[in-house]
Amino acid sequence: MNAIKSYGNIITKNLSDSKKALAYLKLGLNIAGVYLSLFPDRKVPASLQFLQKICVNSIKDYFNHPDNSMWVNIFSPTEILHAMGVNPLFIEAYSGFLAGISIEGQLIDAAEAAGISNSLCSFHKVFLGSGELNLLKKCKMSITTSMICDGNIGTFRYLSEKYQTPLYILDIPYEYNKENVNYVKNQLQEMIRNIEEIFGRKLDMDRLKEVIARENQSKELLKKYLENLALKNLSTSMTYELYMLFASHVFLGREETLSFYRMLLEDIQRAPDRRGKGIFFIHVPPLFEKNFIKYFNFSPEFSILGFDLNYDFLDEIELRDPLEGIARKLLLNSYNGSFDRKIALIDMLMEKTRPDGVIHFCHFGCKQALGGIYLLQRYFREKNIPFLTLDGDVIDKKNNQEGQTKTRLEAFLEIIRNR
Amino acid sequence: MIGYVCKYTPVELLEAFGEETVKIEPQVKPHESAHDFTHVNMCSYMKGALEQILEQNLKEIVLVNCCDSIRRLNDILKNKVDFLHIIDLPRKINNETDRLFYRQIELFAKAYGEYKGTRLKTGRLKEIIQSRRKEQIPVEKSLVIMGARFEKNIIKRLEETYGIKTINLTCSGNNRLSDTITENNVLFSYAVALLRSFPCMRMVSDRRAFLQSLPVKGIIYNTIKFCDFYSFEYANLKKTVNTPILKVETDYTDSESGQLMNRIDAFMEMLETKSVSRKTRGKRFFAGIDSGSTSTNAVIIDAEGQIMGYSNVPTGAKAHDSAQKAYNLALKNAGLTKEDISFTVATGYGRISLPFANKITTEISCHGKGAYFLDRKVRTIIDIGGQDSKVIRLDEKGNVLDFAMNDKCSAGTGRFLDFMAKAMEISLEEMSQVILNYHKDIVITSMCTVFAESEVISLIAHNTEVKDIIRGLNRSVATRAVSLLNRIKHTEKYMMTGGVAKNKGVVYEIEQKIGAKLLIPSDPQITGALGAAIFAMESSD
Ligand code: SF4
Ligand code: SF4
Ligand code: SF4
Numbered sequence: 001m002n003a004i005k006s007y008g009n010i011i012t013k014n015l016s017d018s019k020k021a022l023a024y025l026k027l028g029l030n031i032a033g034v035y036l037s038l039f040p041d042r043k044v045p046a047s048l049q050f051l052q053k054i055c056v057n058s059i060k061d062y063f064n065h066p067d068n069s070m071w072v073n074i075f076s077p078t079e080i081l082h083a084m085g086v087n088p089l090f091i092e093a094y095s096g097f098l099a100g101i102s103i104e105g106q107l108i109d110a111a112e113a114a115g116i117s118n119s120l121c122s123f124h125k126v127f128l129g130s131g132e133l134n135l136l137k138k139c140k141m142s143i144t145t146s147m148i149c150d151g152n153i154g155t156f157r158y159l160s161e162k163y164q165t166p167l168y169i170l171d172i173p174y175e176y177n178k179e180n181v182n183y184v185k186n187q188l189q190e191m192i193r194n195i196e197e198i199f200g201r202k203l204d205m206d207r208l209k210e211v212i213a214r215e216n217q218s219k220e221l222l223k224k225y226l227e228n229l230a231l232k233n234l235s236t237s238m239t240y241e242l243y244m245l246f247a248s249h250v251f252l253g254r255e256e257t258l259s260f261y262r263m264l265l266e267d268i269q270r271a272p273d274r275r276g277k278g279i280f281f282i283h284v285p286p287l288f289e290k291n292f293i294k295y296f297n298f299s300p301e302f303s304i305l306g307f308d309l310n311y312d313f314l315d316e317i318e319l320r321d322p323l324e325g326i327a328r329k330l331l332l333n334s335y336n337g338s339f340d341r342k343i344a345l346i347d348m349l350m351e352k353t354r355p356d357g358v359i360h361f362c363h364f365g366c367k368q369a370l371g372g373i374y375l376l377q378r379y380f381r382e383k384n385i386p387f388l389t390l391d392g393d394v395i396d397k398k399n400n401q402e403g404q405t406k407t408r409l410e411a412f413l414e415i416i417r418n419r
Numbered sequence: 420m421i422g423y424v425c426k427y428t429p430v431e432l433l434e435a436f437g438e439e440t441v442k443i444e445p446q447v448k449p450h451e452s453a454h455d456f457t458h459v460n461m462c463s464y465m466k467g468a469l470e471q472i473l474e475q476n477l478k479e480i481v482l483v484n485c486c487d488s489i490r491r492l493n494d495i496l497k498n499k500v501d502f503l504h505i506i507d508l509p510r511k512i513n514n515e516t517d518r519l520f521y522r523q524i525e526l527f528a529k530a531y532g533e534y535k536g537t538r539l540k541t542g543r544l545k546e547i548i549q550s551r552r553k554e555q556i557p558v559e560k561s562l563v564i565m566g567a568r569f570e571k572n573i574i575k576r577l578e579e580t581y582g583i584k585t586i587n588l589t590c591s592g593n594n595r596l597s598d599t600i601t602e603n604n605v606l607f608s609y610a611v612a613l614l615r616s617f618p619c620m621r622m623v624s625d626r627r628a629f630l631q632s633l634p635v636k637g638i639i640y641n642t643i644k645f646c647d648f649y650s651f652e653y654a655n656l657k658k659t660v661n662t663p664i665l666k667v668e669t670d671y672t673d674s675e676s677g678q679l680m681n682r683i684d685a686f687m688e689m690l691e692t693k694s695v696s697r698k699t700r701g702k703r704f705f706a707g708i709d710s711g712s713t714s715t716n717a718v719i720i721d722a723e724g725q726i727m728g729y730s731n732v733p734t735g736a737k738a739h740d741s742a743q744k745a746y747n748l749a750l751k752n753a754g755l756t757k758e759d760i761s762f763t764v765a766t767g768y769g770r771i772s773l774p775f776a777n778k779i780t781t782e783i784s785c786h787g788k789g790a791y792f793l794d795r796k797v798r799t800i801i802d803i804g805g806q807d808s809k810v811i812r813l814d815e816k817g818n819v820l821d822f823a824m825n826d827k828c829s830a831g832t833g834r835f836l837d838f839m840a841k842a843m844e845i846s847l848e849e850m851s852q853v854i855l856n857y858h859k860d861i862v863i864t865s866m867c868t869v870f871a872e873s874e875v876i877s878l879i880a881h882n883t884e885v886k887d888i889i890r891g892l893n894r895s896v897a898t899r900a901v902s903l904l905n906r907i908k909h910t911e912k913y914m915m916t917g918g919v920a921k922n923k924g925v926v927y928e929i930e931q932k933i934g935a936k937l938l939i940p941s942d943p944q945i946t947g948a949l950g951a952a953i954f955a956m957e958s959s960d
Contacts, residue, residue, distance in 0.1 A: 115654030115666075119460075119645045146510050150487045153510070154651035161655065173519070174484045174507040183509075183519060339494035362458060367645060370458035371465075371491025391460075403844035 008101035018134035029060040047263035048240045062089040066137035073144045073152045077326045078250045083208040090250040095126035099395035121365035122396035124151040131159045138163045147172035148335045176331045184327035211253035216316045221261035230354040233274035237297035238287040248310040280355035281307035283369045284394045291406045305353045339372045357386040357416040364393040388412040425483035435544040445471045445671045462488045462645040467671035502534045521610035541605045557584040560636035567643040620648045637690045638664040703761045707951025710767035713805025715741040716948040717749035728753025762959040764951040789950030790914045791817030799909040803919035805833040812907045823906040831899030833918045842872050851922035854890040861891030897928035914938040916946040
């Protein structure tokens with residue numbers, strides 16, 4: 001932990017000289033890559049150790065080969081990139097990584113100084129700030145979707161202009177119907193033409209089908225993993241749960257992601273039965289929050305059962321027409337469209353994981369999630385599942401109130417213990 | 420009557436149904452019932468709209484899939500109104516989206532027709548559209564309003580006060596029909612015209628080229644907290660467009676406050692007197708530095724009294740270092756160097772130790788000067804800073820007539836409130852709420868920070884509601900300020916400055932006690948430094 005802190009300090013000191021800061025970032029990532037293969041985190045099972053390596057390597061690859069990378073948001077259809085051998089840099093995760101080395105404060109200040117609203121979600125502000133301070137390597141292109149979260153388009157447009165990189169925006173309509181599937185499919189085709197032109201290579205449909213086949217297999221494994229969560233206890237932390245977003249989103253369809261899911265399923269099947277209480281998280285768990293770390297990371301008393309974002313689309317994608325399949329996947333995402341879809345997803349997850357309590361961390365600036373808080377409260381009241389909402393910020397630590405969180409969290413855990 | 424929120428709503432179509440339409444423009448008030456149904460950190464328009472719909476019992480609502488906030492508004496309103504429909508608005512404009520949007524309009528017409536038990540009469544729709552004239556873009560230089568929705572009455576007032584035309588590109592604008600109907604399919608061409616009307620900030624498009632086609636004198640860029648769309652465009656415009664641009668924040672709770680009008684006034688003054696380029700060679704600039712006990716502020720102005728840049732840094736152990744820091748930062752924000760500064764005036768506690776100041780003036784005079792400069796109608800100033808508070812009375816020329824200051828103790832100041840917030844483990848933001856629906860009227864009797872703290876702790880221990888305690892604390896600070904006020908003869912208009920002026924709760928309680936409104940400058944902490952800078956300008960004449 002201290003090594004990470006001093007690493008962050010070195011970078012903070014060099015923020016005014018972006019070349020140096022970038023060199024340190026790259027060096028740190030390369031070292032981390034080697035370090036993880038030599039000294040994996042023994043607290044977690046093999047699958048999660050492997051996952052951590054995938055994540056660090058993906059950011060490392062971006063630093064080493066920016067001209068074969070693309071900035072993407074979490075919902076981007078990266079299947080196409082994998083089929084073309086392009087490395088996606090998943091910007092929300094990159095922000096999380098920068099917060100992990102504790103330099104988010106300066107980056108947020110830089111974004112706000114440029115005129116970006118202070119009430120924007122910090123996942124975006126940190127990325128924008130790293131752009132302002134030139135802590136990004138210029139990519140060849142970037143893609144984003146309009147769905148679910150408003151901050152994406154603005155963030156991507158702003159940085160693409162600053163770095164003069166081509167951007168493709170996928171406009172995803174609100175409803176699922178035939179016309180909208182066509183609309184998205186046409187855009188996917190246009191996007192592919194742009195990528196082919198910019199990267200000078202062709203998309204091979206057969207390779208795309210292979211990627212999708214692996215994606216489908218991965219989903220099958222994920223569903224089986226889900227079946228085990230109610231009874232088994234996998235030693236994990238919030239950080240690893242967030243690492244899983246790489247597997248469930250931007251890296252889905254890759255060979256190593258499929259291996260990861262195979263390992264994950266084996267690990268949970270082998271895991272001991274759960275003795276303590278199970279806590280399910282909605283929206284993003286605050287991985288840097290001290291009280292949460294204390295009560296949930298590797299805890300036998302309160303196990304982390306997971307969080308909903310890793311399960312936003314579990315259906316199979318048809319191989320017959322992969323682009324239509326991807327269009328369907330985007331439109332049918334549980335967070336696209338009406339909030340009822342999200343509630344239906346959560347209802348399914350509650351049934352599978354049978355938690356003793358559910359915590360919704362209300363991440364500052366995330367209106368798509370916060371706006372539905374009342375509907376969730378109503379749902380959990382009806383289901384008689386203890387439900388706690390806490391306000392704060394997943395990555396901007398100065399927006400958190402440790403004392404207040406502590407009181408409320410402890411009171412809630414008290415209730416769960418006694419149930 | 421059907422309520423709507425967005426300018427892309429097919430209002431003419433609703434009129435063709437013979438229905439009265441009302442654009443939801445929430446009125447000034449706290450969003451009490453809205454907070455029962457959604458999170459406080461939603462954009463204030465959404466909360467205001469929700470509040471209004473519930474309170475006025477609007478039964479028919481049509482929304483547009485504009486943003487995360489409106490989507491959630493749609494989810495929350497389910498089963499709360501009789502008719503609810505959300506129209507999906509594409510973000511791209513091309514032939515395909517023309518058709519998609521047309522489908523959306525058609526679906527809406529069908530749904531509404533079914534609800535009403537009638538059908539849309541396209542003939543009637545055609546008549547209505549034809550009776551509308553496409554709004555003309557003014558030829559003379561106009562004020563362009565951009566960003567998030569801007570209240571119509573403020574725009575009207577702007578036009579009247581300054582005799583200037585405005586072009587409203589926000590959600591509240593009605594520049595809607597970009598083309599007259601030519602096609603046979605009325606509904607289709609109507610949908611296309613709607614989709615292709617003046618783009619708002621949410622549509623995916625770069626509006627800079629579009630702006631160039633307009634006669635722009637200046638831009639007022641309105642922002643709403645927790646709205647994600649505006650700030651990117653604003654940041655870009657600021658960097659790349661050479662037109663004067665003023666950013667304001669309105670929040671549907673106190674948008675008519677003097678603060679907003681003051682800023683617009685200053686901006687309008689600037690538009691009259693200033694050329695487009697900010698920096699002209701050989702121009703003279705002046706600096707004012709206010710070295711206070713808790714924060715140090717610096718302001719740089721030009722010869723016309725326009726603020727070029729300012730800063731606000733916490734006062735460290737050495738007043739001199741903090742002053743130097745504040746000064747450098749203000750210079751940086753103004754894009755100037757210290758060679759550009761003709762004259763510097765220092766004020767505040769640490770003023771004696773500032774070697775780079777040409778002249779020293781008391782903080783009383785500087786506050787008076789600064790406040791009077793911001794609004795010539797000010798006669799009484801209430802300044803509550805981190806560690807001290809004072810009240811000042813001015814004559815109609817802005818000269819100081821009388822003043823009073825508190826004793827050397829932090830009672831009733833910013834530090835007092837900081838302490839209490841810490842003791843209660845709440846943020847300063849929570850501390851600064853206006854609380855109307857309190858349960859118990861708590862009176863904090865001790866004024867001394869230490870005793871007050873133990874009083875608060877025992878209230879918490881007795882399960883007193885946090886809200887009630889906050890109100891009690893804010894009232895106690897207000898009481899203190901008013902008793903200070905009563906030591907001088909005070910009259911309207913009142914201005915409040917200093918850091919505590921940002922605490923809405925305290926402001927509200929003082930207003931209640933004196934029965935008058937307080938003007939609050941946009942950055943209340945820099946008033947003293949501003950006054951010092953004006954002294955610097957006058958001294959060098
Ligand atoms: S936390 Fe919410 S606002 Fe932030 S990136 Fe995620 S979905 Fe968007
Ligand atoms: S931003 Fe655009 S789409 Fe949204 S409400 Fe305003 S006018 Fe409508
Ligand atoms: S102000 Fe912004 S967030 Fe609020 S409703 Fe309008 S577009 Fe949406």
